[in-house]
Amino acid sequence: MRPFAYDRAETTALAARHPTAQGQTDAKVQFLAGGTTLLDLMKLDVLRPERVVDITPLKARHSGIEVGPDGLRLGGLAAMAAVADHPAVKRDYPAIAEALQLAASPQLRNMATLGGNVLQRTRCPYYRDPSWAACNKRTPGSGCAAIGGFNRQHAVLGVSERCIAQYPGDFAVALAALDAEVELVGPGGARRISILDLHTGSDRPHIEHSLRPGEVIVGFRVPAAPWARRSTYLKIRDRQSYEFAIASAAVALDLDGGVVRHARIGLGGMAYKPWRAKAAEAALVGKPLTEDTATAAARLALEGAVGHGHNDYKVELGRRTVVRALLAASATEV
Amino acid sequence: MAYDASDDPRQLFGRPTPRIDGVAKVTGAARYASDEPVANPAYAYLVTSAVARGRVAGFDLDQARAAPGFIDVLTHENVGGQVKTNPDPAGKPDNTTTLESDKIWHDGQIIAVVLAESFEAARDAAHRVGVRYAAEAPSASFDSPGVQVEAHKPQTPDAKKGDAAGAFEGAPVKVEARYSTPTQHHNPIELFTTTCVWDGPKLTIYEPTQSMWGLKGGLAKQLSLDPKDVRTVSRFVGGAFGSKGSPTGRTAWIALAAKRLNRPVKLIASRDQGFTIATYRAETRQQVKLGATRDGKLVSFFHEGWEVTSRPSGYNVAGVETTARMYACPNIATAVNVVHADRNTPGFMRAPPETPYMFGLESAMDELAYALNMDPVELRRVNDTQTDPVDGRPFSSRSLMPCFDQAAARFGWSRRDPKPGAMRDGDWQVGWGCATACYPSNIGPAAARLSLTPSGKAAIQLAGHEIGTGAYTTVAVTVAHALGLKVEDVTVTMGDSDLPPVPVAGGSNNAASTTNVAYKACQMVRDRVAGAAVKAQDSPFHGADPAALRLQDGLLRGPGNLSEPLDKAVARTGGRLEVYAENIPAGLPPSAAQGLYEGKMVMSRGTGRKDVTAFAFGAHFVEMRVHVRTREARVGRVVSAFAAGTIVNPTTAHSQFMSGAIWGLSAALHEATEIDADAARYVNDNLADYLLPVNADVPPIEIIMVPEKDDRVNPLGVKGIGEIGITGMNAAVANAVFHATGKRIRDLPIRVEHLL
C-alpha cells in the first residue's frame, strides 16, 4: 500500500470535486466507502491511489431503503446487509434480497455499500497479483495470462482475446435482470443510467465502467413490475457459503396460468459483466414454463459462450443453472 | 507392585475435561508468537520470486530505499554467505535455498527481506523492490517437460511378499485403476510469523512451531551458534497441521536482520507467501491393482505412487507402507517414485502418507466390492486380520471391525440399496459410502520436570506444543490423576525451549509421548513419597511395601484403608519435591534422549517395531447429496468410529476425531492448490480461492469412540488421534458419490465439472 492522502467528503458536492477514476487501475484518486475492494487491492499493490476520499459521511443521506408503488429505491451507500434483511425487499424483490444475502459474509455485508459492491473488481488471480506481468486490465497492452493459464473461474460470456475476467458480484446480476437504473451524482449534476450500461466491455479491459470523474453512485431504482415478486437468485458454488459464484442466475417471471407473459434473466459467475439474456427471455414469452421451454431458453442464454479450457464446463453449467432457476421461480408461491 | 485393578494406569483416564487454557483462548489473553510484545521492533516484509526457475540477475532498490520508513534490505548480494541452508523436512541437507545465492528453485522463493519502521512501510518498500530475473522455462508438475522421475529411497524397504503380479493374473476378480490427489496447503489461520530478539549473544525466537527444540537446534546450526544461546518461545500455535513442524528458510534471515539492526525484528508473512515459504502436501498419482477370490479374499495387492517434490529434495510420504498393511493378502508389491519439478519442497501435512494413499486403496476396495457384488463392509470383514500382512507381526491391537459395525449400525447402513443412483431426495441424488481409517501409533522420547508441594499443588514443565490438540489439558489430566489431585491443582508450562524437550508435535505422537513421560515423572514422585513414608516412624505406612502405596484423593493411600494426608507425606521428603524424568520408549536406544536435546526427530514408529505393528483404526460412513441439475456435491451426514487405545481426555479427543473427519471431507470436496502449468506458480494462493470448508459446509457429524485396551503399544496404551480422522474420508466421499450418481471419481477434489 503506497502512501496516500486521506480525505473525507461530507457531501456529494464535495465528493464531486475529486477527479476520481474509480474503474481504472492507475487512478490517482479513489473514493472509499466500505473499503472491502479498495483496501484489499491497495494492500496487494494493484491499486495505488495517491488520494483516498472517504465518502462514508454520505451514508447519512444516501442509505435509505424505500419500497413504493413505483418500485424500489435503494441508497447507494446502504449496507448490503441492511437491504438483504429488509422485509419488504425480501417480499417484493426476492432476487435482490437473495443476491445480497448469498454474497460475501455477514461481516463484509455490514461493511460493503451497494454502490461499492456493483463496482467490485474481478477476482481474476492474474489481475490481483502484480507479479504477473501480463494483464490488460492492470497494464493495457501487456496481454492476458488467464488465457492459457488457470482459468476455471473465468468468464465464458462477453469475453475477448484481451480479457476473460469474470465479474464476481451477485447484486448487480439481480439488478440487471430487473431493469434497474443507477443514480449518479457528479460534477455535471445528477443522471441515471441503466445498470446494463454501467459496466463496460472486455474490448477495453482497463476501463471497468462508465462513471465520470467525481461521480458517486447515490442510489438504485428497480421499477415495480408484475414479475418482481416471482423472482429468485440461484448461486452455484463449490462450497456452501462465503464464495463467489461459478454460475448464477437471477430470473423473474410473470406467469398467466403457467404461460409466460414476461421473463427476465440475468447471468452471473460466467460473464465479463452483469449479463442479461434477452434472447432467452423472448423465447419464453407466450409459452408454458416447462423443462423443455426452459432448456431451450437456457441454450439461447449461453449462445456465443466461449470457454478457455478449465472453464469449458461453465457453458453447460450455465445452461443448467438457468433451467433450475426458471423452474424454481415458476414453482414459487406468490 | 499391583495394588488393585485400578493401578492399571489406563484406568486413570476417560473423564471429559474442559481445556485448562480455555479462558485464555476465549478472552484473547492467549499469546501466540506474533502477540508477544517486544520493544521497538523493526518490521520485515518478504520479497518473493515471481519466476519458478532461474537466477536473480539483479535488484533495482532505489525506489524501495526512497519509501518512507525504509531501513535496510537483505539480499543474496549482501548477506548470502551468512546462513547455512535449512535442511528439508526429512532432515536431509538437499533443500531449496532462499538468500544463500542468486539461484531460484521455485515460485515464491524468498529473494529479499525488506526492513522498515512499520508494517505499512515495510510492505510498501517491498512492493517497490525491482527484480531482474534470468528466467528459465520451469517444470510445474507430473506432465511438464523437464521433470526428473526416480524411485524413492525408502525409510524401510518397500513392502514385498509372494508374487503379486502372478497372483493378479490368476485372480478371478480384479480391479485395476489409477487415482490422483491434488496439491494441498495447510493454511493454518495463523500466518507464518517470526520475531527475533537478541540480548548480547543470546537469541530469542518467537515463532509458531510444532518443534521447540527442533527449531532451536536447526537455527543454531544455520547461524553457527551454540544451541545454548538460542531460545524458542511458542506458547500457543494458531494451527499447524504439519506446516510448523520443520524449520523453514525464513527464520535465520529474520535473526540475522535483528542482529544487523541491533533491534527486534518482526515478520508477518502474507497469506500468499505462506504457500511458498513453507511446505505443502504434494500432488500424487497412484496405481492400484487388487486381485480377489470370488468370495472376496484378496490374493494380490499392488500399489504404486508418484509424488512431486522439489529439484534438490527427495522428500516423499510413501503411503504404501500403510496401505500394504490394511488387509490380509499373501502377495504384496509396492513402489513409490518421486518426480522432481521446479517447486518448493513439500512436507508433512495431516496424515501425510495416509491421506493420499488411503484414497487410492479405499476407492479400489469399493470398486472391488462392486465387482464382487459384495457389501463394502463385508469385504473389509473378509480381509480383516490381527497380523501385519507384510511383517507377520501381531497388531498391538486392531479394532477395525468393531468400528465398522458400530458406525454402520448408527448410520443405518443396513437400509442401503447398493444400486448406484437408487436413492433420491427431491432434486438431490443421495449416496452412502464407507471407508477404513487408520494411522500408525508413534511415540517418541520425552523429558519433563515435575514438582509437588506439600499443599498439593503440582507443576509440570516440558517444551510441549499446544497446536489445538489440547496438549496443556492432556498433560494436566495425566498428572492430576496420577498424583490423586484435582486438575485445577496442576500447572502446566509449555512452549519454551528453556524447558525439557519433547518430540515434534507431529505423527500424532504428542499425547503418547507427553502423557507417558508425565506419568513416569508422577511415578517418581510417588516413589519418593512412598519411600520416605515406609521409613518414617510417624507414618502409618512405616515398614510397609512402598510399591503398595499410591497417591489418591489428595492422600497417600495404602492397603487396609490406611491413609496419610498429602502435606505430611510430601513434607517428609524435604518440602517441595521436584523430579526430572526422561522416557525412552521401548525399542529406542538410550541415545534417543541425546537426540532429543539436539532437536533430532527420533521416533518409535507404528511400523518397523520389533515386537508389534501399532496402528489405530476407524471407519467412516458418509451420505453425499448431488443436485440432479447443477451437480453440486454436498455432505448430508457423517458417522465415524475410531478405536485408538486409551482416550486421555474424551472432550479434546472428540474434537480431534471430528475435525479430522471434516478435513477428510475437505480433502475430497474442497481443497486443491491450482498451479499455472506454464509458469509453475500457485494461482489460488488465498483463502477465498483455496477453499476450506465454512460452517455451512459441515453437516451433523457423529463420532463414536470405540473402547480399546492396548497393553503393547506403550505403557499407558495411548494411540495418537490427531490424524486418523482425515484418513480414508476422501475415499468414503468418492464412494458415496459413486453410489449417488454411478460416476466413479478417481481424481480429487470432486467438482461440479466432474459430475455434469
Added chain:
Amino acid sequence: MDRTQPEGPSRRHVIGAAAGIAAVPAVGSAAETGRAAQSDASGKVDMTLTVNGQARRAMLDVRTSLLDALREHLDLTGSKKGCDQGQCGACTVHVDGERVLSCLILAVSVQGRRITTIEGLAEAGGRLHPMQQAFIDQDGFQCGYCTPGQILSAIACVNEGHAGSDDEIREYMSGNLCRCAAYPKIVAAIKQARPQMAVSPGTPAKVGQV
C-alpha cells in the same frame, strides 16, 4: 433526478500521508476541517480510537488498518490476523455494535466510533460473557486462533436475529473460517449462549456500547 439537496455546512478532512502526494490537488484547505487530523512529516496521524470504552490515542501511519492499530500499537492482540484481506474473519470486531473485519478498515476512518474487541467482552470481575463460557463448555475451538473472531461474530449473529436454527447459524457463521474445523461445536456454543444472552444483564445490547 437530482438527489443532491443542500447538505449542510461543508466540512472536510484532509489527512496527508508521506512524500509523493504533492501532485494530487487537494480540494479546499485543511483549515476547513471540523476535527482535522494532520499528518506529520513521516506520514503519521494523531488518532484517537474508542476501544472497549476507553479513548486510546496514538500516532499512526495513515495506512494503518484497524487490526494493526489494535495489535501493533494498542497491545490488544486478541484480534487476529489470518489473511489481512477479508477472507477469514479472524480479525472480526464490533464497530458501533456491528460485526466487521478490522483488516479492511483504516483506523483513521473509525475515530469516534465504538470499537469492541475480544478483550472487552468479559466483565470487570473476570466473569465471562455467556458466549465465551459456551465456547469453553462446548469445546468450540481447538488452536484458539480464530476464536476471538468467532465469538464476536457469534454474539452479533445472535443479536442480529440470525441464530434461529442450526442451518441459519451455520450460514451466518460462515464468514469465520476455522481451520481446526470446530464448526459443529461452535454451532452448539451459540445455541447454549443464545437464551442466556436474551435474559442475562450485560449481554447483547451492551456489547459494542461499553
